[in-house]
Amino acid sequence: MAQRKSRDDRRLDLIEAARRAIIRHGIDGVQLSHVAEEAGLTSGAVLYHYPDLSELLVEAQHAGMERFYEQRLRQLATLTDPVEKLVVTIRSGLPTGPLDPDVRLLNELGGAAGRNRVYGVLLTSLYDRQVSMYQAILDTGAALGVFRLSADSVTIARNLVALEDAYGYRITARHPLIGPGEAAELILSYARAATGNDLNH
Amino acid sequence: MAQRKSRDDRRLDLIEAARRAIIRHGIDGVQLSHVAEEAGLTSGAVLYHYPDLSELLVEAQHAGMERFYEQRLRQLATLTDPVEKLVVTIRSGLPTGPLDPDVRLLNELGGAAGRNRVYGVLLTSLYDRQVSMYQAILDTGAALGVFRLSADSVTIARNLVALEDAYGYRITARHPLIGPGEAAELILSYARAATGNDLNH
DNA sequence: CGTCAATTTGAAGAGGAATTCAAAAACTGA
DNA sequence: TCAGTTTTTGAATTCCTCTTCAAATTGACG
Numbered sequence: 491m492a493q494r495k496s497r498d499d500r501r502l503d504l505i506e507a508a509r510r511a512i513i514r515h516g517i518d519g520v521q522l523s524h525v526a527e528e529a530g531l532t533s534g535a536v537l538y539h540y541p542d543l544s545e546l547l548v549e550a551q552h553a554g555m556e557r558f559y560e561q562r563l564r565q566l567a568t569l570t571d572p573v574e575k576l577v578v579t580i581r582s583g584l585p586t587g588p589l590d591p592d593v594r595l596l597n598e599l600g601g602a603a604g605r606n607r608v609y610g611v612l613l614t615s616l617y618d619r620q621v622s623m624y625q626a627i628l629d630t631g632a633a634l635g636v637f638r639l640s641a642d643s644v645t646i647a648r649n650l651v652a653l654e655d656a657y658g659y660r661i662t663a664r665h666p667l668i669g670p671g672e673a674a675e676l677i678l679s680y681a682r683a684a685t686g687n688d689l690n691h
Numbered sequence: 692m693a694q695r696k697s698r699d700d701r702r703l704d705l706i707e708a709a710r711r712a713i714i715r716h717g718i719d720g721v722q723l724s725h726v727a728e729e730a731g732l733t734s735g736a737v738l739y740h741y742p743d744l745s746e747l748l749v750e751a752q753h754a755g756m757e758r759f760y761e762q763r764l765r766q767l768a769t770l771t772d773p774v775e776k777l778v779v780t781i782r783s784g785l786p787t788g789p790l791d792p793d794v795r796l797l798n799e800l801g802g803a804a805g806r807n808r809v810y811g812v813l814l815t816s817l818y819d820r821q822v823s824m825y826q827a828i829l830d831t832g833a834a835l836g837v838f839r840l841s842a843d844s845v846t847i848a849r850n851l852v853a854l855e856d857a858y859g860y861r862i863t864a865r866h867p868l869i870g871p872g873e874a875a876e877l878i879l880s881y882a883r884a885a886t887g888n889d890l891n892h
Numbered sequence: 893c894g895t896c897a898a899t900t901t902g903a904a905g906a907g908g909a910a911t912t913c914a915a916a917a918a919c920t921g922a
Numbered sequence: 923t924c925a926g927t928t929t930t931t932g933a934a935t936t937c938c939t940c941t942t943c944a945a946a947t948t949g950a951c952g
Contacts, residue, residue, distance in 0.1 A: 518720030601799040603864035610864040656853035663804035663811040679842045683884045
């Protein structure tokens with residue numbers, strides 16, 4: 491029998507297991523047994539904690555988003571120079587490679603968000619927070635005279651997040667010419683034009 | 692009994708039915724019965740034409756991509772002015788609204804492309820063709836002296852397609868502030884910076 | 893009109909997945 | 923240690939989907 495755990499611990503385990511199962515089988519392809527297998531439990535045990543699988547999936551997606559976003563904020567918090575902040579943030583929004591689990595998970599939401607309002611709201615809220623994050627960097631840089639913005643900071647921020655999203659899809663789809671490095675350069679090309687700064691640090 | 696049709700006609704019907712079914716249930720959630728219902732047939736009839744459902748799904752995705760791309764080329768062919776071409780092409784890459792079926796279908800591929808090589812290849816080839824399309828517009832405009840490009844035409848083209856993709860997701864996810872018009876303006880903001888042209892025509 | 897081949901149906905069966913639940917196992921606290 | 927509670931299992935049941943296939947229907951062609 492699998493090691494017995496407290497309610498809270500087990501729920502956390504299951505959220506992790508669901509994340510992996512979603513990545514492996516797709517948000518619309520996950521089955522109870524997939525989650526159970528990832529967690530090393532039986533279907534019955536999963537059902538004991540989450541009588542409704544779809545609730546667990548939403549929690550897993552939510553947790554994945556939060557983790558992704560907080561990780562970015564944490565990296566940001568270690569820096570002060572706006573140029574460095576911008577460059578590091580662009581990199582932290584891209585997958586490390588085609589298998590990056592955080593981005594793979596987020597990508598699963600893209601299609602589902604059009605069908606499922608809950609996923610739409612989740613994805614939209616992540617987008618908006620990332621836009622705010624970039625906007626803060628851009629505004630600070632502009633205030634310090636380091637950046638000369640070519641448009642509203644919100645416009646540039648929206649485009650930066652949009653570019654990250656899109657290249658995340660390209661990389662996980664294994665575009666033969668666009669990997670993490672190339673994608674970063676492409677986004678930086680825009681960032682340079684938008685900030686009037688050559689972004690070398 | 693549903694009207695009997697020739698092999699070719701029925702296969703086209705089924706591809707259309709599969710497109711609708713994918714949009715409704717997700718690429719990993721579609722079932723034989725969904726496709727049959729969309730086509731007004733029984734599961735047996737679907738299986739008679741496509742013994743393997745996944746083959747039908749690939750064909751449906753392929754057909755959807757081709758339709759989307761050819762539609763854009765057709766709009767492009769009616770124009771000569773590079774500025775007009777660029778503006779019209781940007782608009783034609785965005786969904787008409789959250790329910791736009793062509794974009795909804797493409798969005799379904801995003802997550803699946805990370806798991807399924809065939810979908811990855813399909814999506815990558817669409818991306819590359821769209822990049823070429825933009826590149827031709829940019830190069831022509833540059834040659835005519837209308838555009839003063841801020842970077843490689845391939846870099847700008849890649850970013851333009853990436854922005855379209857990403858805003859397609861935002862719009863189908865029903866972002867409350869970003870609709871087709873707003874997305875077009877956001878992309879145009881980048882296009883202006885990248886071409887040095889204010890893109891009024 | 894009648895024959896033939898192609899298409900479609902509907903029912904039957906095989907295989908899975910979700911759900912339920914009684915029993916077992918594992919932890920808790922006295 | 924032991925009683926009580928929580929967690930997990932595993933088997934039984936139900937539900938649903940895919941698959942198969944014989945029979946029915948349709949349309950084409952002579």
